[in-house]
Amino acid sequence: MWRDALLIAGKDLRIELRSKVTFNQILPFGFIVLIVFAFALDTSPDTLQMVAPGLFWLAVLISSILGVDRAIAIETHDNASDGLLVYGVDPGGIFLGKVASVFVQLFLLEIVLTIAMIVLYGPKIGGWPLVTISAVFATLGISAAGVLYSQLASSSKAKQTLLPLLLVPVASPVLLAATKSWQDAFAGSAWLVDPWLRLLIVFAVVYLALGTVFYNSILEG
Amino acid sequence: MGSKRYQRLRRAMGIVSVLLVAVTVVLGLWVTPPDVVQGQLVRLIYVHPPMAWVAYLAYGVTSLASVLYLWRRTRNLRWDLLAASSAEVGVIFTGLTLITGSIWGRPAWGVWWTWDARLTTTALLFVLYIGYLALRRIPADSHQRAVRSAIAGLIAFIDVPIVHQSVVWWRTLHQGATVLNPSLSPRIHGEMASTLLLGFIAFTFVYVWMLLHRYQIAALEQNVLDAELEKLIQERRNEPGLGSSQIESSGDANNVGQPSKV
Structure with a gap:
């Protein structure tokens, strides 16, 4: 399973490296979302500093919808996922590989968006360990839930509209917890005691487990 | 399913439901006294919590039926139809819970909506199961749809405690008591308590009645x-x-x- 996961992740990242969809389309989109949020909230520095973590994670969540949709679209084209199953690739491995590939892309996107956020909104960031580790688990949670729901909705002709409806309410705890843990981090809280980080870990573990168990049924069913 | 026994059961449930709701209405609107603190507003308590209970019950049934479909030994398309029917009734009652809560909140709190933990969880729950119903509308063969919906239904149910926990923390970790602090709520006793209990029973019957109807439509x-x-x-x-x-x-x-070619 782990070997299959690595293969799938490597394949997806290679596709991304050659097509650059995340880099050329999703990343600029996330950037423009950060800019238009400022339009909605006026340019008072105090307001922007205060809401920076929330806007950042909202931008990530919106961008992630495009990211996971893309990750599954690769396999629905020409029924490639059936091909993978016929080759005997472990379905749990496919899931974990997809999650890993989405995770890497989203995490890189977050690094760029963090720099953009610092430049545009000017929050004072302290507590980098908490910032980093909550970003890791939040991204893992969003990727796992996203890949799972994207696969569930993949056979629909209306999947572009269905996926956000499914994913956003499910991922809302991640949005909430990531925002709050970043606020705690900016305020200088130590990462070991933050309850929001624990929630992010629980979410990521639950969705990784659910995906690994059910992916086979979703692909075959 | 289309049998006479099923029809008779459905009709009996209908009659009992209507009678129980009628009695709840009479007791709730005329017989019980207005509350000392809340006045006439308290009468909404006879419908609002029972509706919320039915919503939770309905989602519980959806999850149970989903598990029974996913488990190979009990796999039967009937469980899928039951899960779908129950989720639909659940969404209706979640919507009604939100509406009646708003109607109560406006005079009691002065706002239609407040970011209380329970309200926020309920709103998210509402959208979560609307998503489940939307997923069901994807054209697919019966088995495929059943497996996908069962998984989605189960995931939604597992997500509920996480959503709830996050929202509770959101409202309580960074501020003091919320509006729905237990110590603020009025004590209930006597005929008010029994009317509330009757409300719970009445709406449970209404749920079963609607479920029987909806299930029959799904099967047809x-x-x-x-x-x-x-x-x-x-x-x-x-x-x-x-x-x-x-x-x-x-x-x-x-x-x-x-x-x-032959």
Whole structure:
């Protein structure tokens, strides 16, 4: 399973490296979302500093919808996922590989968006360990839930509209917890005691487990 | 399913439900006294919590039915239809819970909506199961749809405690008591308590009644689908140049309708 996961992740990242969809389309989109949020909230520095973590994670969540949709679209084209199953690739491995590939892309996107956020909104960031580790688990949670729901909705002709409806309410705890843990981090809280980080870990573990168990049924069913 | 016993049960549930709701209305609106603190507003308590309870019950039934479908030993399309029917009733009652809560909140708190933990969780729950119902509308064969919906239903149910926990923390970790602090709520006793209890029973009956109706519609829809499919197969079989025996012996649906080489 782990070997299959690595293969799938490597394949997806290679596709991304050659097509650059995340880099050329999703990343600029996330950037423009950060800019238009400022339009909605006026340019008072105090307001922007205060809401920076929330806007950042909202931008990530919106961008992630495009990211996971893309990750599954690769396999629905020409029924490639059936091909993978016929080759005997472990379905749990496919899931974990997809999650890993989405995770890497989203995490890189977050690094760029963090720099953009610092430049545009000017929050004072302290507590980098908490910032980093909550970003890791939040991204893992969003990727796992996203890949799972994207696969569930993949056979629909209306999947572009269905996926956000499914994913956003499910991922809302991640949005909430990531925002709050970043606020705690900016305020200088130590990462070991933050309850929001624990929630992010629980979410990521639950969705990784659910995906690994059910992916086979979703692909075959 | 279409049996007389089922019809009789459904009708009996209907009559009992209407009677119980009628009694709840009479007791809730006329017999019970207005509350010392809340005045006439308290009367909403006889419908609002029972509706919320029914919503939770409905989602519980959806999850249980989903598990029973996913488990191979108990796999039966009926569980899928039951899960779908229950989720639909659940969404209606979640919507009603939000509406009645708003109607109560406006005079009691001065706002239609407040970011209280319970309200926020309920709103998210509402959208979560609307998503489940939307997922069900994807055209697919019955088994495929059943598996996907069962997984989605189960995931939604597992997500509920996480959503709830996050929202509770959101409202309580960074501020003091919320509006729904238990110590603020008025004590209930006597006929008010019994009317509330009756409300719970009445709305549970209404739920079962609606579920029986909805389940029957779902089963009939399924029958129509199966019958249409059967009809299409028959039409293909009757096409000139293709005897039914040939199709059965070849066993390959793709050959049907192709010019016969024999």
